[in-house]
Amino acid sequence: MDVNIKPGGKLTALQVMQDAPVIPVIVLTDVKQAVLLARALVAGGIRMLEVTLRTPQALACIEAIARDVPEAVTGAGTVRSAADAQACAMAGARFAVSPGYTHAVGQACRDAGLPLLPGVATGSEIMMAQEDGLTELKFFPAMQAGGPAMLKAWSGPFGDVRFCPTGGVSTANAAEFLSLPNVVCVGGSWLTPADVLARGDWAQVTALAQQACRLQRE
Numbered sequence: 001m002d003v004n005i006k007p008g009g010k011l012t013a014l015q016v017m018q019d020a021p022v023i024p025v026i027v028l029t030d031v032k033q034a035v036l037l038a039r040a041l042v043a044g045g046i047r048m049l050e051v052t053l054r055t056p057q058a059l060a061c062i063e064a065i066a067r068d069v070p071e072a073v074t075g076a077g078t079v080r081s082a083a084d085a086q087a088c089a090m091a092g093a094r095f096a097v098s099p100g101y102t103h104a105v106g107q108a109c110r111d112a113g114l115p116l117l118p119g120v121a122t123g124s125e126i127m128m129a130q131e132d133g134l135t136e137l138k139f140f141p142a143m144q145a146g147g148p149a150m151l152k153a154w155s156g157p158f159g160d161v162r163f164c165p166t167g168g169v170s171t172a173n174a175a176e177f178l179s180l181p182n183v184v185c186v187g188g189s190w191l192t193p194a195d196v197l198a199r200g201d202w203a204q205v206t207a208l209a210q211q212a213c214r215l216q217r218e
């Protein structure tokens, strides 16, 4: 996708979703590893990176990638509060992903200038996000909450919403999700397996990213 990702530039949630077929969901505990991992993903064609706020080092890792890997766009995942949104924006995150949705998180992301991909699993949650003007949503946890069949059911009443299914998505089912007209991209942790990170096998990460980029979208 031809999106200008230069540092300081503003992106929309749709641009974040359209950049590649997969947004990697990343758990990091080491700042040096963060930079090497980000470079390996970029080398494989993946630029939009979701670093989850699940470790004490997550904000420092976001900061390091934002500073040292300008070819990547670092986002924060697991944003669950207004404070999380503020902290990740301060660290240099340029988009936010949340496992659910609250008006407070939506407002904090707007205030911080962060495009937000909020997690939804029910019609009511979709309606609440839509009330706040959000039409690009994460379907989470995608497999556990109904998989592709759920997205097909939602395409009628919520035909104006586009989704990033995440949770239980893998090479085995990503293509099926991506073939749905209301799916723009998927999210998943399979590009950054813990054991591959632990042994610093960056070539393997690049190979997984390249494979993900070959997944077809409709």
Ligand code: 3PG
Binding pocket: 025, 140, 166, 167, 168, 169, 187, 188, 189, 190
């Ligand atoms: C998560 O919560 O870690 C993400 O949704 C990724 O889920 P996955 O590990 O099933 O890809």
